Amino acid sequence: MSAANGQDDEKLRDNKFNPSPDDISIKFRLLDGNVTSLVFKKSTTLTLVYDKLDRGFNSGGAIYTLSRLIDKEEYDDLTDRDEETLEELGIREGSELIMVKSP
Incomplete structure (x- = not known):
C-alpha cells in the first residue's frame, strides 16, 4: 500500500465518523423486531424516511405507520404527518422510531 492510499483511507474513516x-x-x-440506525438530514421529510425504510427493510410491502418513542410507555403517532421535516416533528439525534x- 502506498502512502497516498493510506492517507485516502484515513480521510474516509475521518469523514465516516x-x-x-x-x-x-x-x-x-x-x-x-430488529433494530437499525440510519442517518438523515434534519430537513428530510417523513415521506423520504418512509421511502428509505421501504427500499431497505420492507421488501414484502407491508402497510405500516411510524411512531416516535417518547418514553418507555408513551408514543407519538406520526400518521398523516408525511410532509413535515424531522426537525419539525421534534426528531433529534438518538430519537427512536417504531x-x-x-x-
Whole structure:
C-alpha cells in the first residue's frame, strides 16, 4: 500500500465518523423486531424516511405507520404527518422510531 492510499483511507474513516451538523442518527425498530440506525438530514421529510425504510427493510410491502418513542410507555403517532421535516416533528439525534404494522 502506498502512502497516498493510506492517507485516502484515513480521510474516509475521518469523514465516516464526522457527520454534518445537519445530520441526525435515528434508531428504528423494524417490523421484524430488529433494530437499525440510519442517518438523515434534519430537513428530510417523513415521506423520504418512509421511502428509505421501504427500499431497505420492507421488501414484502407491508402497510405500516411510524411512531416516535417518547418514553418507555408513551408514543407519538406520526400518521398523516408525511410532509413535515424531522426537525419539525421534534426528531433529534438518538430519537427512536417504531414501525407499527397497520391492521
